[in-house]
Amino acid sequence: MTLDLPTLLIVSPLIIVSCCVLYLTGTARRRGMDKVDRCWTLTFVALLMTTVCYLLSGLNTVAWVANGLGNGLFVLALGAMWSGVRAFDGRRPFLWVVVVTAVVAGASALVSGPDGGVWAGGWAYLLGLTGWSLASAVAILRGRVRAFPSMTALAVVAAGYGLFTAARTVIALTHGFDDPLFLTVAGSEVATVVGMLVGVVGSFAMITVRAPGVAAEADGERRFDPYLGLRSPAWLAQRADVAVDRVQETGQASTVVLVRVRDLDEIESAFGRQLAREAFERTAEEIVAGIPRDVLAGTVDHLPATIVVIAPGTEGAAASRLVHLLDGYLRGMSITDDDLELPLVADLAVATGDRSWRRLVTEAAAAADEAQASRSTT
CATH class of the missing domain: 3.30.70.270 (Reverse transcriptase/Diguanylate cyclase domain)
Known part of the structure; x- marks a missing residue:
């Protein structure tokens, strides 16, 4: 069975948008947003905008601009996931570092102009995806969030995606973006499926982690211990x-x-x-x-x-x-x-x-x- 890229490019945005809406809707119910919420909200907002940009990249007039913005936003989404895990552990999220890498990934594509092609600035894009995917996996497995089975699953998926993009990066830098191996085994079809899996597992895992706070807000009886008067x-x-x-x-x-x-x-x-x-x-x-x-x-x-x-x-x-x-x-x-x-x-x-x-x-x-x-x- 072969993967049909046009079909994937239709199905993938629908799934990603659904996952983003699920997380953002749950976050909107919270009365206050902490650093974890802000980082992970940025992840899903960036994913939504990435989807829009890649859909617009099919239009010849704005293809190069949309492609560059999409590259930067996807790197931002994965980096913000890492920042949220650090924030959950009470550590500095270093979101500015994530933003810098996203700007580099986007700018490296945009500076090539309309004649740069689909993979203009591809080296920065692939390196950004590799780095933040692997960094997120390590942060999850070393942090308190590993207590959630869903986050452990996300770490496995993120590590797999990071290793896959690392292999794509090596092939692209050594053989070029037109190499048959880069276009088939490490092609966009496989990348789309694995990236979609990261989005699905990520939304489920992050909703699971943040659900206790939402439940505490929804259930007034659990806010305070009825005997002690202390907050739960x-x-x-x-x-x-x-x-x-x-x-x-x-x-x-x-x-x-x-x-x-x-x-x-x-x-x-x-x-x-x-x-x-x-x-x-x-x-x-x-x-x-x-x-x-x-x-x-x-x-x-x-x-x-x-x-x-x-x-x-x-x-x-x-x-x-x-x-x-x-x-x-x-x-x-x-x-x-x-x-x-x-x-x-x-x-x-x-x-x-x-x-x-x-x-x-x-x-x-x-x-x-x-x-x-x-x-x-x-």
Whole structure:
């Protein structure tokens, strides 16, 4: 069976447009967009525009312009996918690097003018696709998103596409774009199918990753723990992503305070799980009642029995005042078991900086673990 390029050029845009619309529609439902949303939205907007440009390239009058723009936009789409994965891990997305490579890919085709042919600037285009496909695969497999099976599948597909375009690049640079091998085994038909697969798997994977935040918004009962008054992990992440990103754009730092009830495991062992639960609830009540309105308090899945307080745009003296405020509310707490009054001590760990709130949580957790280990040895 042979691949029919004209049919592929009709079917592929329909599938790509459908995938783009699915993701963009889901993103539009979100109340706020964080860096991950912005990067991956750019991916699918660029894919939509790429499709339009390649369709317009069939018109002789604008073929060379549309082809050059399409090349740059496709490189931008794959690069923005890589940026979104980095942003999900709380790392800098370096979107400007992606934009530069996209401009190079597009400009290298446009400078050749109308007489440059379909593969004008093809070397930059193929190198861009190869680099960002492989970079995305590596970023996914090294990052937290690999916990999602759909993202692991995307990494495999992206790696396959990257290796395929790498082979096309080698053939083109060594034998030319008119070589029979480049036009058949590594031809546009196969490239269209594999590229379409990246779009389909990518849209499904990214929708899966971002779905928890949408679900948290749609279901008001899951925004807050009904017993603790703390934000749920999904809702805390959703709000913190938006708030911390917003202050980072203005050059402001944020502060994260982790609160743990000291010896909570020992309380559970000695007095039972119910009393340990009451101790945690009492601590949560004091925090929820005492924090300012612009400060977020909730829990995260990977830190059990820990309350996470996030203060966007808070540093220096303001951060010290927040810690002092929390310490004042938490000092002198106690719970009662029959006739026994059990005093509670809350340990606070603080991290401040212009980094993502997830990284600040990691730093504060490391400080809390170190302090706990130090107490255990004394």
